[in-house]
Amino acid sequence: MDVGWIGTGRMGTAMAERLADAGATLTVWNRTIAKAEPLRDRGAALAGSPAELRGKRVVFTMLSDDAALEAVLTGDDGLLTGIGPVPDVVVDCSTVSPETSAAARRACANRGAAFLAAPVSGNPGAVRSGRLAIAVSGPRDAYDRVAPLLARIGGSVSYMGDGDSARLVKIAHNLLLGVLTQGLAEITVLAEKGGVPRRAVLEFLNNSVLGSVFTRYKTPAFVNLDFTPTFTPPLLNKDFDLGLSAARTLDVPMPVVELTARLVRSLVDAGHVDEDFAVLLIQQAAAAGVELTPENATVDDGLGR
Numbered sequence: 310m311d312v313g314w315i316g317t318g319r320m321g322t323a324m325a326e327r328l329a330d331a332g333a334t335l336t337v338w339n340r341t342i343a344k345a346e347p348l349r350d351r352g353a354a355l356a357g358s359p360a361e362l363r364g365k366r367v368v369f370t371m372l373s374d375d376a377a378l379e380a381v382l383t384g385d386d387g388l389l390t391g392i393g394p395v396p397d398v399v400v401d402c403s404t405v406s407p408e409t410s411a412a413a414r415r416a417c418a419n420r421g422a423a424f425l426a427a428p429v430s431g432n433p434g435a436v437r438s439g440r441l442a443i444a445v446s447g448p449r450d451a452y453d454r455v456a457p458l459l460a461r462i463g464g465s466v467s468y469m470g471d472g473d474s475a476r477l478v479k480i481a482h483n484l485l486l487g488v489l490t491q492g493l494a495e496i497t498v499l500a501e502k503g504g505v506p507r508r509a510v511l512e513f514l515n516n517s518v519l520g521s522v523f524t525r526y527k528t529p530a531f532v533n534l535d536f537t538p539t540f541t542p543p544l545l546n547k548d549f550d551l552g553l554s555a556a557r558t559l560d561v562p563m564p565v566v567e568l569t570a571r572l573v574r575s576l577v578d579a580g581h582v583d584e585d586f587a588v589l590l591i592q593q594a595a596a597a598g599v600e601l602t603p604e605n606a607t608v609d610d611g612l613g614r
Contacts, residue, residue, distance in 0.1 A: 310334070310458065313362030313396065314353075314369050315381050315388070316403070317345040319539075320429070321371035323436035324402065324462050328369075329353055331461040336362060338381075358386040367455055368396045374547065375409040383416050395420045398451045400459075402427045402443070404483065404544075406551050410473040414447070423451035427459065428479030432539035438612040439464045440522070444482075446475035477555060483548040486523075486540075488569050490586060493524060494593040497531055502599050508532045508606045515611075525611030527587050534591075534603045536584040542576040545586045549573055 310333055314325045317339040329335045329351035338356040339345040345355050359381045362368050368388060372378050378401060382389050389395055399417050401410070401424070410426050417424035425447035435441050443463040445452055452468055459466045469475045500510040511528045514520055530536055549570040556563045572589065581588050594601045 310367060311336075311365055312367050312369065312458065313337070313356070313365035314348075314371075315339070315359055315362065316371035316373075316377075317348060318371070318373065319433050320402075320436065322347060323433040324369075324371060324429075324441070325353070326351060327436065327462050328458060333458065333461075336365065338362060359388045360386040360391060363388060363391075363396065364394050366397045367458065368399050369458075370399065370401045370403060372401075372403040372405075373544075374403075375405045378403055378405050378409060378413060382413055389416055389420045389422070395422045398423045398425060398455055400425045400427050400455055402429050404428050404479055404548060404551075405476070407473045407476045407555070410476050414473070423448050425451055425455065426473050426475045428475055429463065430479070430482055431463075434526070434539065434610070434612055435464075436462070440612065441465075443467070444469055444475040444478045446470055446472055480548055480552045480555060483545065484552040484563070484566050484569075487545055487549060487573055487586070488565055489523065490527065490589050491569050491572055491593070493527065493531070494587075494590040497590060498593045498597050498599055501594070501601070502597055506604060507601075508604050508608060511608075522611050525609065528608050529610050530585060530587040531590055532604050532606050532608050534601060536588045536591075538583060538585045540586050541583065542573060542581050542586050542588065546570075546573050546577050 312328060312333045312335050314335055314337040317337055325337060325348055335353040336356050337345045337348050337353050338359055356362055381387055399422055414424040425445055427443055427445045429441055429443050431441035441463040443459055443466045446469040469478055497507055497510060501507055511531060515525050576592055
C-alpha cells in the first residue's frame with residue numbers, strides 16, 4: 310500500500326521503519342527534515358510538506374502535541390487544506406486531547422476522509438521488538454482497511470469502538486504509567502536506604518506476581534541510573550494534565566493521580582526535561598536523603614537486550 314507518514318521523532322521513526330521493512334511504499338514528512346533521513350535508507354521518499362501526501366490512500370501521523378496535529382492537518386500546506394484529493398484514511402497515533410481529536414475528526418469528515426485515533430503504548434525499544442500496543446477508535450470500516458498496516462507496526466492492536474474512546478484509554482494508561490513509576494521509585498529507595506542493592510530488590514520484584522514487562526523494562530534505568538529518554542517528564546506532565554481534565558469532566562476523584570501529578574510537575578520545574586521520566590527515582594532518593602550511584606550491573610530489560 311502507498312502510505313504517507315508525518316512525524317519522525319524517536320517513536321515515529323521506529324514505527325515507520327516497521328512499515329518500510331514490511332514492504333509498504335512509504336513517503337514521509339517531518340518539520341526537521343534531517344530527522345526523516347534515516348528512513349530514506351529503508352526506501353522511503355521524503356516529502357517537502359504535508360500537502361504532498363494528500364494523494365496517499367492512508368496517512369499516519371505521530372506528533373508531539375495538539376498544536377502539531379492541528380498544524381499538519383489544517384495549517385498552511387496542511388494535509389486537508391487546498392484543493393484536490395485527500396487521503397481515504399488518516400490514522401493519528403499521537404497522544405492528544407479528546408477535544409483536539411474530535412476537531413481533527415470533523416476536519417477530516419468535511420473533506421471526505423475517515424479519521425482513526427490510534428494512540429500507542431510503548432517506546433522505540435518496544436516498537437523494534439514487536440511489543441508496541443495500539444488502541445484504535447473510529448469508523449469500523451476504516452479500521453478494517455488499515456488493520457493489516459497497524460498489525461505490522463504493533464504487537465497488539467485493540468479496537469475500542471467509534472469516536473475518540475481510544476484517547477481516553479491511552480490517557481488512562483499514561484496516568485497509571487506515572488503512578489507505577491513513582492511507586493517503584495518509592496519502594497526501591499526504601500529498600501536501598503535499608504541496605505538492599507537496587508538490583509536485588511528489582512530482581513525479586515520482577516520474579517514475583519507483581520513483576521511485569523514494564524518493571525523489567527525500567528530495571529536497567531533504576532539499577533544503572535541510565536536515563537536516556539524514552540518518554541520525558543514534560544510529555545508525561547502533559548498527559549497528567551489531560552487525564553486530570555478528563556477526571557474533572559467525568560466527576561471521577563483521582564487522589565493518587567493528583568499526588569503523582571505534582572511530583573511529575575516538580576521534575577519539570579527542577580529542569581528534568583531531556584531525561585527519561587524514570588528520573589523520578591532520583592527525586593525520590595533526594596527526598597529520602599539518599600545519594601544514588603550506578604551499580605554498573607548487567608540486567609535484562611525484558612525485551613531481550
